[in-house]
Amino acid sequence: MRIFTLLLLCLCTQAQAQFPEINDYWLQAAPPNATVMAAYATLNNKSDKDILLVDAYSPAFSMTMIHQTKIIDGVAKMIHQDEIVIKPNEQLTFKPGSYHIMLMQPKFKINKGDQIKINLIYKNGEKRIVQEMWFPVEFR
Template structure:
């Protein structure tokens, strides 16, 4: 096999590997900075599904927190509450927006110290048939 053909095959193979790891695109993602000692923080961002398949977000976890959950903030009878979301479907071509007062990734009980200017890794877990697939994202800590 010629060297050029080998390189071409490697390039094609790597494109193929990337194709298998298609995920919704995440934009404007951030974690709201919290005062020291805070037990809860939230992550926000917009997930856009530019793929041909539907995505089902079922969980999230972060090495920086003991507990992570997918939540939605709602107001019921004038009372604000957060409801655990066991499954969020992002259909092909659609978006899921995590923003204050709505969907968010709830981050509870930090295990390391961090602040504005740092980034923390959050893994988004999608259902994949009987299996799961994980999208790793580094979220910047921001004050806004």
């Protein structure tokens, strides 16, 4: 009986460790005609395994991508990220001028104060797992 309880505890811990803890998540408010928006967050890997972020999806936009802005030869360029590894006890910070979730062609008018769903997609072995988040639209 005691062994059974321990096993259950282990399984629970593992299930929680699949996703990072997400803090300070927000979607940058934009003028009404904007065709491109960006969202930011801090992802903390509190597990003892690598977390692999591979994609993002928002039903509110026609296209969603994970980008990193880099200055190359004095010009800011956005580089598509196929896979970002977050090591145990490390964090990944999405912020203006760096990593961002690029949101293209909003399907409806998005206003300050709205909550917009963005799914973060991770690779866990052969599986893809989805962390569903509601990002508040803010002016910063």
